[in-house]
Amino acid sequence: MSDEKKSEEKKPAAPPAPPPGGPGGPPPEPAIKLPKAPDGLMTLRVDGKDHFIDPKKYRNLLDALNDLGYGVPHFCYHPGLEPDGNCRMCYVNVIDVRSGKPIVGPNLATQPWSMYPKPIISCRTSLDPRGMVVEANSPPVLEARKWVMEFQLINHPLDCPVCDKAGECMLQDNSFKHGQADSRFHEHKNEKAPKELGPTIKLWTDRCITCTRCTRFLDEVAGTSELYVINRGDRSEIDIAPGHPLDNELMGNVVDICPVGCLIDKDLMYTYRAWYLQKTDSVCPACSRGCNIQVNAQKEYVRRLTPRENRDVNNFWMCERGRKDFRYINADERILQGRVNNEAYPVIAAAEEAGRLLAAAAQQGPHSVAGFCSAWLTLEELHTFKQLFEETLRSKQYGLLEQAGWEAKEFPKFKIDADRNPNRAGAKLVLGAGIEGAAAGVIEQMAQGRVKVAYVVASMPHFEPSGELLQALEKVETVIVQDLSRGPLSAKAKIVLPGASFAEKDGVFINSDGRMQVLRRAVDPLGQGNDDLAVLQRVARAAGSEQKMLSGREVFRRMAESYPELKGLNHKVLGRKGQVLGAPQPEAADGD
Amino acid sequence: MSAAHDEGHGHGPAAAELPPGVKLAPGDPEQTWVEKLYLPEVARGLNNTFKHIFRKKFTIDYDQTDRDNPAKFHRPREGYRGEHYLKKDEDGHVKCVACFMCAAACPAECIHIEAEATPTDWNNRERYPRRFEIDMLRCIYCGMCEEACPVDAIALSTTYNLVADTREAKVYDRDKLMKTGEDLGISLSKHKYRPDGVPGAVPHKKAH
Amino acid sequence: MADYLWKLLPILLVFGGVLGIVPFLVFLERKICAYIQDRVGPNRVGLLGPDGFLEAVVGVPITKKRILGGFFQPLADAIKLITKEDFIPSHAEKFLFTMAPFFALLPPFLAFIVIPVGPDVTLFGQSVMLQVADLNVGVLWILAVASLSAYGVAMGGWASNSKYSLLGGIRATAQMISYEVAMGIVLLSVLMHYDSVSLRDMVGVQSAGLGSWGLWHQPVAFILFVICAFAENNRLPFDLPECEAELVGGYHTEYNSMKFGMFFQGEYIAMLGMGALTTALFLGGWHFPGYAWLKETIGAWVTVFALAAFAAKVMAFVLFQMWVRWTLPRFRYDQLMNLGWKGMIPIALLNLIVTAWINLPKGT
Incomplete structure (x- = not known):
């Protein structure tokens, strides 16, 4: 410069x-x-x-x-x-x-x-x-761009084969379009050793083109300003002040915005190659903020999450908590098939068994069945859950499981919510505003031993059920648990059904601003191809429902007919950026 | 066929239009009745093939029972594309930097790699393949992986005896691929990680 | 009763011989093909030594060198064909699909019934005729039976429900019908020459030394008959029904395991059958020069030589068929039909008229 x-x-x-x-x-x-x-x-x-x-x-x-x-x-x-x-x-x-x-x-x-x-x-x-x-x-x-390009590459080591950015690197793309094939630079390149900038971010100093995107991001958005440029001319490099490592909740974004492979996240380093990744638009489920993200998957493996632009929600950024919270998807503890009495069952057979047991218990009265759903389920799944209980089993005895909150955090241009239930607003919309307090009553009923069959649809990662809930489940004859991974809940269960993570679902979350946003299926459901919606529908059909098996898209279309708030909406109208609940919908008219 | 005849039908260039010195290619010559019988030509052909019965055979007997006898143990020429092997650097570590270029170039998608940061005592690069598998049953032996490799880590040997008893045995992992090169004595890569001016995997002095 | 038992002798002789020799004809064909193409051909599966049959049984090669390398390849092939999964494509017509190989295999066998393979012998006071049956319509029987083999091919082609098979089957039918016309006319002139329909009588006519062989008396008929024999057997240059280059495998594209093996066997048996017929009609049957002298010298043992002479003639014809196969390219379909209808039939008719003119005094 x-x-x-x-x-x-x-x-x-x-x-x-x-x-x-x-x-x-x-x-x-x-x-x-x-x-x-x-x-x-x-x-x-x-x-x-x-x-x-x-x-x-x-x-x-x-x-x-x-x-x-x-x-x-x-x-x-x-x-x-x-x-x-x-x-x-x-x-x-x-x-x-x-x-x-x-x-x-x-x-x-x-x-x-x-x-x-x-x-x-x-x-x-x-x-x-x-x-x-x-x-x-x-x-x-x-011509002018070609010269610039040549200067940018003078000290660049051209180690694309071992660089994680290769394939999505702006330097590669622009060099391909505007650069030349050969370098005229015969002198030795500057060689600078890589540096550890913080707990996860590593800096390959010699790949840097000193664009200062990272320093500007930390100044403007995070407001923490850990990074700055030291030295001058071709010796300038990005560095931290001694004793002040790059360690904040937004640091992952500097890796995203780095136009070259200079800043690399060590947690994700070497786990993917950019050209294998299939990117699917989705919504981050880590908190109720509902940041817009892309799920980067290679076949059935989710490799990383990256933010995508939505100026109304997260701008271009996402926080470290949400970004790193995807390992449970392909974890070993995932429940991948059904279990009945500790015996492996095909998912469909286990779901049908669960449905039959629920229906048999419901014959004895509405109080002998109980259900729990979670705010990690999509609108469509919550609706199917509600239909199962209110229409098929004729019981209103269900409650909402909630993830305990975490510390909220605010940056100059970014916000992390305290509530860790991504679809709390959706649960309130579908199940009624009183649903948040309903769980205590259901647990009470179970603890008194009145409930014969309990159906717990958690599908929450990191969920730690409360002691009361676990104790109450002890009193229930048959516990049916639908969850992501094996844990205290599934240990109590007679029938275990596989749940699905957000990356395996087609559905809608409503964030804390009341914005409806669409999740799209990035990887095939790992539970033998059944996501939560499919399992719920199978249970409902076995319990006596006449409903056909429907896709998330179709369930939402039918919900739009019965919920006044969703009138005229469907997944396509919601689009990539979503819509605020109850907002006037000019797009709805011409959307479809 | 006369030029006038051609003109009359309006197809094909007339002889008069042809530039000097250019003649029309002859069509099928008229066959005499002896030729139409085919039999003399059949006899000539039979004579020809009969003579071939006594010629020297081109087949190389690559009967592998006798390694010392070059007539019995066939070694393909240089450039024959047989079984793959992975090369080593001077320290005896796998040369590969797990860049996935071979996997990207592979038209049969038979190469599976998992990359990892190198152990701390490897001081010439940061990344190496924790897992490197080639499904030899899928492989079409095109040699694109060798072409694509920026560090001369994978190559195709001239080993052509490719049979195995099980499918599993035909999925070669990293150690098996390295052993192939060792057995053949061609394991050491000539490539240096720091070739001046040549794009490739340039190492760093490690931070740790 | 004893008569019937004695009847078994020629039956066993003919059918045992034919079935026994067919696998090795395959080996022979592959070897000849390889040698003509400057290759070595099958040379692995032998008896002892590496890759030998006994190695497979014992587990280790018995000798270091191969013994009879390649000679047992047909045996290995047969084992493979028999043990393979017998697979019928789901779209095939199952009954006809299963029947077709039998129709392909049976007619060539039936043709052997009327072929005299040797002179009458007297064994233990019983005179045995070395011919399964001396039908008085011998040549007609052969014509009739040979036509039947077209059904096997056509059935296989149709029942496979595959375009390649169907085209192959249709071609085979058309080809066989066309060339049978010529063959029939040729045989007419041959019949006029011998003045009999029984093959036994014909061979008897040729007993008077080399000069009496039909080959010299009916040279045009001989050449035409050989060509027709090629076409009847679907051998190159007339193998349009199979025609690997265009039709994959023709009528047997969809066949595998022993069903394919039966088609394959049928083809080689038909080659042998045509060889035997040609031998009986034109090459003097089991006669050979010096037969009469030898018979006086060693008596009844001459039968062995007669059988050997017959076998040698048949094998020579079969080898000639193989030799031609690896020499000539395939005819185009229109060329095949042109040759059949515009070439063979007129010449055969002309030959018939000339033969009739020559033999006119005989009949009156």
Whole structure:
């Protein structure tokens, strides 16, 4: 990064200049006549093509160009951070409308509108509402980018084969598109040893291109500012202050935003190669915030979780708690098949057995069956659970299992909720607002020995059932437990059914803001292909329900007919970003 | 067939239009009735094949009963693509850096790798394959893995005797693949981890 | 009763001989093919030594060198074919699919009934005719039975319910019918020459030395008959029903295990049958030059030589068929039909007229 360029940029844009025709004369005819844009819009001519865009919608020229599909390369610019402009990769040419030429030097007499002496970085260029002419892919621009690319690679070790970023690396992509095949650099590269920045983040110093995305993230979003740049020129590197390691709840994001493979999370290091990962949009279940994420899976294995953009919820980020909380999906303790009396059963057979027992007990009266569901179930599953109890078993004796909360945390631009039940709002919507207190009553009934069969649908990782619940379950003749992993709950059970993690489900969570967001199935359900919804439906059918086996999508469509809050909605309308409960739905009309 | 005849039917270039020195290729020549009988030609063919019966045979008897006899123990030429093997570095560790390039290049998807950070006493690189398996039954012996390897860690030997009694025996793990190279005495990779200017796995001085 | 027992002798002789020799014809064919193509051919499965049969039984090779390497390959093949899973494709017509191999195997056997393999012998005071049955319609029997084998092929092709098989079956039927016409006309002229329909009588006519063999009296008929024999047996250059290059395997594409083995066997038995018929019609049957002299010298033991002469002639013809197979390319279908209808039949008719003209005085 040169100081010279920075100083040019900071020059005042257009000092008042005398028009060439002398004061009072008619303004000179501009060489380029741009078509007039409709009200509120501006004309942006890129590579000879005119676009009418809303200048207020975009933060800068780079955003606008990339939104229009011109694919301007960049490293240091990130839409979630303030633009910095140090990588110089996003060069474009801006042409003076008055003279019709790219501006090669400041000539205040003829170029009063703007004066950019050479290609400029589009990330720090704001849109001119009077109209702009831009060359995004002209030969001089491409030439300039090629030079930048060559400089970026001078000290880069090119160890892509062993680098975890390979395959999703911006340096690779941009080098492929804009760089050249051979290096002209014959001298020795700077070799800098890798550094441990904190408990999980490791820095491969020599891969760094000093884009400062990480330092800016920690300054702006996390507000912790552990990282900064030390030294100057080609010796500059990212470092921590002694005794202040990079250790905060958002540190994983610096790995995501690092455009190269410089910052690597040691927990996930070497566990995946980017080109094998199938990315599925989903919602983080770790807290009731409902951050939008992508599940990165390789075949049936979930390899990592990455955040995706949703400016209404999590912006571009996610916290460390949610990011690392996926190991239970492929853990050894997962329940993968049914068990009846400690004997392995096919899931379907075990579910049917459970349904028969429930139905038989329900014959003896509504108090002889009891149920528990959890707020880790999707709306569809909760609805099926409710249908099973209220319509098939004709009992209202069910409660909600709750995950104990954790410490809430607030960052300048990010928030972690204390509530660890991702679908608490959904449970309240489906099962009624009184459901939160209902569990105590059911436990009481069980403890008195009135309940013959109890059906516990937990499907919660890390769930520690309370002592009262476990004691009460002792008094129940037949306990049916549907859970993710073996634990104290399943140990009490006569019939064990496999649950499904969030990555195996199609369904809807409602977060603490009342936003309905869709989870999509990233890996096939590990319980012999049955997710919670399928198991619940099988139990219900064996208990006497006439309902057909339905997909999550279809269940939601039917729910939309019976719940006024969900009217007109379906998974497709909710889309990638979700919708707030009860909000006016302009999209609903044209969504389907 | 005359040129006029051709013109009359309007297909094929007439002889008059042809540039000088160019002749039409002859079609099937008219066969005489002797030729139409086929029998003389059949006799000639039979004569030809009969002579071949007494010629020297091209078959190499790669009967592996006698290793010392080059006529009996066939060694394929250099470049023959047989069984894979994994090479070693100077320290005797597996050369592979678990970059998955071979697995990515493999058209049969028969290579399965699990990467891991190297043990602390390996000081020339950070990553190595904890698990490296080739399903030889899926493999098509195309040699793309060898082409793709940036550190010359995997190669195809000239071992062509590829039979086994069980399917499981044909899934070769890392140790088996390394042993193949050791047995053949071609195990040491010539590649250095720090070749100047050549893109590849450049090592770091380890932090720990 | 004793008559019937004695009847068993020629039956055992003919059928035992045929069945015993077929596997080794396969071996022979593979060897000839390999030698013509400058290869070695099967040379592994022998009796002793590595890869030998006894190694399989004992567990270790008995000798270091292979003995009879490759000679027991047919035996290994047979064991493989018999022990293979007998698989019928789900889309096949099961009954006909199962019956077709029998129809392919049986007719070539039946043709052997009327072929005299040696002179009458007197054993223990009983005169035995070395021919299973001396039918007075001998040649017609052969024509009739040979036509039946088209059913096996057509049935196999249709019952497989596969396009390759069906095409192969149709081709086989068309080809056999076409060439049977020519063959019938050729045989007519042969019958005129011998003035009999019984093969026994024909062989008797050829007993008067080398010059009396049908080959010299009916040269055109001989050549035409040999060509028709190739077409009847679906051998190259007329193997369009199988035609690996276009039809995968033709009518037996869907067959495996011993069902395929029966088709395969049928083909080789048919080769032997055609060889035997050609021998009886044109090559003097079991006669050989010096037969009369030898008979005077060693008496009844001449029968052994006669049988050997007959076998040698048949084998020579079979070897010739194999030799031709590995020499000539396959005809195209239209070429095959052209040759059959526009070449063979006119020439055969011409030959018939000439033979009739020559033999006119005989009949009157």
